[in-house]
Amino acid sequence: MTRASLYFHIPFCSKKCPYCHFYVIPNSPSFHQILEEGLSLEWEKNLPLLEGLSIESIYFGGGTPSFFVPGGGVARLLEKIRGSRLALASDCEITLEANPEEASPELFSSLLSVGVNRLSLGIQSLDERSLQSIERIHTAQKGKQAILEAHRAGFQNISIDLMYDLPDQTESSWLSTLNQLSSLPIQHVSLYNLTIEPHTSFYKRKESLSFPPPISSLRMLNQAVQTLTSLQFKRYEISAFAKQSSFSKHNIGYWTGRPFLGFGPSACSYWEGKRFRNISHLQRYTRKLKEGISPIDFSEKLPYLDSLKERLAVELRLIEGADLNEDLPPETKQCIERLIEEDFLKRNEKKICLTEKGILFHDTIASVIV
Numbered sequence: 001m002t003r004a005s006l007y008f009h010i011p012f013c014s015k016k017c018p019y020c021h022f023y024v025i026p027n028s029p030s031f032h033q034i035l036e037e038g039l040s041l042e043w044e045k046n047l048p049l050l051e052g053l054s055i056e057s058i059y060f061g062g063g064t065p066s067f068f069v070p071g072g073g074v075a076r077l078l079e080k081i082r083g084s085r086l087a088l089a090s091d092c093e094i095t096l097e098a099n100p101e102e103a104s105p106e107l108f109s110s111l112l113s114v115g116v117n118r119l120s121l122g123i124q125s126l127d128e129r130s131l132q133s134i135e136r137i138h139t140a141q142k143g144k145q146a147i148l149e150a151h152r153a154g155f156q157n158i159s160i161d162l163m164y165d166l167p168d169q170t171e172s173s174w175l176s177t178l179n180q181l182s183s184l185p186i187q188h189v190s191l192y193n194l195t196i197e198p199h200t201s202f203y204k205r206k207e208s209l210s211f212p213p214p215i216s217s218l219r220m221l222n223q224a225v226q227t228l229t230s231l232q233f234k235r236y237e238i239s240a241f242a243k244q245s246s247f248s249k250h251n252i253g254y255w256t257g258r259p260f261l262g263f264g265p266s267a268c269s270y271w272e273g274k275r276f277r278n279i280s281h282l283q284r285y286t287r288k289l290k291e292g293i294s295p296i297d298f299s300e301k302l303p304y305l306d307s308l309k310e311r312l313a314v315e316l317r318l319i320e321g322a323d324l325n326e327d328l329p330p331e332t333k334q335c336i337e338r339l340i341e342e343d344f345l346k347r348n349e350k351k352i353c354l355t356e357k358g359i360l361f362h363d364t365i366a367s368v369i370v
């Protein structure tokens with residue numbers, strides 16, 4: 001049975017973080033109603049596409065999807081999915097993103113009761129000054145408390161996001177975050193360095209911000225890898241670490257080309273080799289659906305050989321590597337051989353994977369392959 005994943009974009013946030021480039025809007029009850037109406041219509045519209053497929057993972061991302069829990073939005077969506085006679089895999093992974101400031105035992109119990117079995121917490125740092133430098137509204141203490149409360153409520157699969165390369169961050173402040181991980185009941189860490197994207201508040205004032213120098217940034221990455229490895233986390237993707245095989249099924253789907261449908265304003269999809277994205281505007285998204293018009297405002301389908309190259313570049317993010325498709329053009333195969341000679345790639349049984357050096361240069365390798 002072909003496997004597929006679902007993504008729901010819940011765009012509400014208390015305040016926009018200065019580095020955020022996602023589509024987010026204020027958390028207002030009137031917006032909740034508009035979103036629910038749009039999601040419901042989009043669900044009905046796309047349901048026939050999902051028939052006969054096995055749903056391996058469902059992901060509520062944002063934004064801050066936990067804002068959509070108390071009013072029952074997430075529960076009603078999950079009810080709709082379960083009531084639609086779709087084939088949900090028996091071990092279907094259902095993840096919801098939450099921020100520490102919204103965490104409470106009630107929230108976590110309510111998530112567990114509707115079947116959410118994986119929590120992704122936007123912790124970012126356990127150092128007060130670093131959290132302030134990126135203008136997060138939670139404290140380090142609140143971050144730790146959120147993890148402990150989620151665990152106490154019964155979550156067995158907790159993932160946290162951590163960020164380095166923050167303004168004014170020092171290696172010792174990063175170490176203080178890493179040193180606290182051993183006491184926390186987490187199974188997964190997504191590790192990112194801060195990137196300054198256009199159209200963000202940080203981008204506009206980047207000249208006035210002071211970031212760690214590249215050598216420090218590399219040392220922070222190495223410190224993180226060492227700490228996580230010593231805590232029995234396995235690095236299974238460039239930026240993802242998991243304990244006891246708690247790999248993110250949803251993200252593995254992205255990296256291996258599993259089809260997924262995205263619902264909600266700005267949500268992206270990958271379906272039958274085509275990528276498409278919904279309009280990044282809540283009211284227009286729902287209005288279009290009510291008028292029977294598609295909310296998609298971007299779509300592309302790469303020619304077959306280009307799609308193979310792109311798939312390879314993305315799948316190389318996985319530490320175990322990627323299979324080489326026979327159909328890849330000869331120049332791509334030559335390029336792979338060159339990258340092996342230059343110690344950016346290596347053979348791993350039947351697969352090709354990044355070397356230690358290659359992990360640091362994946363973006364460049366991907367652009368060379370594509």
Ligand code: SF4
Binds near residue numbers: 020021024062
């Ligand atoms: S909480 Fe996350 S989604 Fe919301 S503004 Fe901050 S970074 Fe963006």
